[in-house]
Amino acid sequence: MSGEVLITVSPECAGSQSVSSYNASKRHERTETRERSARTREVHDCDAARRIVSAGDASRQTVSLEVSASPRPPTFGVITVPVEKGPPMSVPTAIAPTTALSALLDDLRGEAPDIEVRASSPETAEFGYDAGTAPRRDALVPDGPAVAFPATVAEVQLLVRLAARHGVSVVPRGAGTGLSGGATAHADQLVVSTDRLTRIVEVSPVDEVAVVEPGVLNAALNERLAPLGLFYAPDPASWRISTIGGNIATNAGGLRCAKYGVTRESVLALDVVLADGSLVSVGHRSIKGVTGLDLVSLFVGSEGVLGIVVGATVRIRPLPVARRTVTAFFDSTSAGAAAIGAITASRVRPSVIEFLDEPTLEGIDAARDSGLRARGAALLLIELDGFGIDEQTAELTTALEAAGARVRVESDTDAEILWELRRSGRRFDERSWFAGGDVAVPKSRIAEVFAGFSAIEARYGVAVSAVAHAGDGNLHPVITLPIPVDADPAVVPASVHDAADAVVRAALAVGGTVSGEHGIGTVKRALAAEELAARVREAQLAIKTALDPAGLFNPGKAL
Numbered sequence: 001m002s003g004e005v006l007i008t009v010s011p012e013c014a015g016s017q018s019v020s021s022y023n024a025s026k027r028h029e030r031t032e033t034r035e036r037s038a039r040t041r042e043v044h045d046c047d048a049a050r051r052i053v054s055a056g057d058a059s060r061q062t063v064s065l066e067v068s069a070s071p072r073p074p075t076f077g078v079i080t081v082p083v084e085k086g087p088p089m090s091v092p093t094a095i096a097p098t099t100a101l102s103a104l105l106d107d108l109r110g111e112a113p114d115i116e117v118r119a120s121s122p123e124t125a126e127f128g129y130d131a132g133t134a135p136r137r138d139a140l141v142p143d144g145p146a147v148a149f150p151a152t153v154a155e156v157q158l159l160v161r162l163a164a165r166h167g168v169s170v171v172p173r174g175a176g177t178g179l180s181g182g183a184t185a186h187a188d189q190l191v192v193s194t195d196r197l198t199r200i201v202e203v204s205p206v207d208e209v210a211v212v213e214p215g216v217l218n219a220a221l222n223e224r225l226a227p228l229g230l231f232y233a234p235d236p237a238s239w240r241i242s243t244i245g246g247n248i249a250t251n252a253g254g255l256r257c258a259k260y261g262v263t264r265e266s267v268l269a270l271d272v273v274l275a276d277g278s279l280v281s282v283g284h285r286s287i288k289g290v291t292g293l294d295l296v297s298l299f300v301g302s303e304g305v306l307g308i309v310v311g312a313t314v315r316i317r318p319l320p321v322a323r324r325t326v327t328a329f330f331d332s333t334s335a336g337a338a339a340i341g342a343i344t345a346s347r348v349r350p351s352v353i354e355f356l357d358e359p360t361l362e363g364i365d366a367a368r369d370s371g372l373r374a375r376g377a378a379l380l381l382i383e384l385d386g387f388g389i390d391e392q393t394a395e396l397t398t399a400l401e402a403a404g405a406r407v408r409v410e411s412d413t414d415a416e417i418l419w420e421l422r423r424s425g426r427r428f429d430e431r432s433w434f435a436g437g438d439v440a441v442p443k444s445r446i447a448e449v450f451a452g453f454s455a456i457e458a459r460y461g462v463a464v465s466a467v468a469h470a471g472d473g474n475l476h477p478v479i480t481l482p483i484p485v486d487a488d489p490a491v492v493p494a495s496v497h498d499a500a501d502a503v504v505r506a507a508l509a510v511g512g513t514v515s516g517e518h519g520i521g522t523v524k525r526a527l528a529a530e531e532l533a534a535r536v537r538e539a540q541l542a543i544k545t546a547l548d549p550a551g552l553f554n555p556g557k558a559l
């Protein structure tokens with residue numbers, strides 16, 4: 001659709017922030033739109049004028065402003081729409097919320113035309129979601145948020161200042177692989193993407209640190225480190241596609257966290273843009289450092305609600321001298337889950353301990369024809385690393401065999417296949433509804449949680465299974481229910497969600513937590529409120545208010 005719009009506004013309205021800046025940037029287009037033979041509408045106030053500006057932007061019409069010399073008339077102005085250039089422009093009130101955003105974008109084009117920005121439109125619809133909340137493509141909302149791609153820290157600061165000036169909320173975004181709705185955004189919000197902040201600023205083997213911009217992919221950092229004999233330990237299964245900034249904002253976990261800890265254990269210092277646009281550096285480059293409150297830990301896992309991470313100093317480590325994959329198959333899920341304790345009781349600390357229950361093995365076999373179930377009904381898939389790998393293997397084997405396992409050291413080729421199956425072998429039948437989760441429990445209670453699945457299955461008429469990062473008590477349960485032929489796949493029955501909530505409550509009952517690694521985002525806030533005491537929630541909100549009094553960053557998430 002194309003067309004032209006002329007708005008005549010009073011001096012009073014032209015002086016209002018968003019309309020006047022629009023006026024300045026569009027002044028050169030003014031004279032072409034004087035054919036007043038078309039439809040005329042009265043404009044009653046400045047807000048209406050701003051809405052027209054927004055609508056013009058949204059429908060790609062040329063919108064021109066003209067300041068009336070006369071004092072404010074009873075009806076505030078006129079718009080003229082030449083009908084021959086397209087259908088009449090509608091000015092629905094539904095677009096009112098994007099008014100401030102349009103004004104922000106106008107200011108941005110005036111003040112920093114070099115920053116790449118996409119206005120709210122159907123083309124930005126994908127930025128409305130993350131990997132955990134994306135609907136089928138045909139169900140995307142019509143208009144996504146505006147999206148800015150700053151290439152420098154100063155540009156991030158400017159964007160935040162402009163957003164604060166116009167009261168537009170900001171959603172920081174890495175790669176959008178989050179699974180909790182943390183990076184979701186509405187049409188009236190500004191997404192600040194870290195896509196152009198991808199420099200690995202420094203690698204210092206002597207200090208054992210790397211300094212990176214937030215948009216660096218986890219895999220890209222490790223590719224840079226590997227030739228130096230170094231690695232960055234946190235390894236979410238999404239490591240090839242997720243950013244260091246996103247990993248920090250979610251305090252991402254991963255397979256190797258059993259030995260090396262979650263992301264928090266690898267972050268020493270952060271540069272963060274706060275809600276007033278100021279830039280702060282927190283933490284330290286030294287491995288130790290306890291001066292003042294630990295604000296690094298505060299920002300790690302804060303899901304973009306406290307500030308935008310624009311730089312990170314992370315710990316790097318020497319690559320292990322050896323790695324070895326060991327499998328332990330059991331006759332039942334319960335026997336396998338019970339054996340996790342046998343590993344803890346030994347003196348071996350594997351880098352990875354993954355537990356796959358019977359339905360998970362059957363599911364992988366069905367998807368990949370892998371033959372795992374033929375070897376047993378449950379699997380502990382373990383990686384050892386470091387010096388003394390033979391001694392570690394011997395002690396681990398003794399402990400697992402005593403717990404009833406059939407233990408095998410896998411060849412490098414088979415190990416690669418097994419880890420690939422673990423990371424991406426789990427497929428979900430498109431003819432089933434499903435819901436997931438990422439609860440964590442004390443390691444001693446993992447077996448109890450698995451044992452409780454059958455009661456949840458019986459109560460809600462669903463199937464429940466899980467894989468677990470058993471080394472740190474983190475379970476990924478999956479609840480499935482076959483979709484009847486005449487049912488709408490988009491309408492997930494309440495029983496599926498209720499069963500997922502029941503798994504979370506089972507975890508809470510044994511001293512666990514709602515989220516072990518994916519974060520709260522938008523999808524787990526109600527459950528988080530069940531876990532956190534009222535006074536604790538108050539304290540968290542007080543911190544949010546102290547750093548971001550206007551609620552600029554990522555409203556409706558995490559807290």
Ligand SMILES: Cc1cc2nc3c(=O)[nH]c(=O)nc-3n(C[C@H](O)[C@H](O)[C@H](O)COP(=O)(O)OP(=O)(O)OC[C@H]3O[C@@H](n4cnc5c(N)ncnc54)[C@H](O)[C@@H]3O)c2cc1C
Binds near residue numbers: 176245
């Ligand atoms: C196939 C797959 C496997 C996964 N496996 C794992 C796993 O093993 N472990 C795990 O923990 N997660 C896993 N995830 C989830 C996801 O990859 C992680 O949460 C990851 O850390 C998100 O990174 P991202 O760059 O995609 O961030 P986004 O999804 O873009 O953002 C996530 C959150 O961080 C905020 N954010 C992003 N960048 C910044 C920044 N620079 N400053 C402030 N806030 C910011 C966003 O606002 C949002 O709240 C997986 C996801 C997929 C799709």
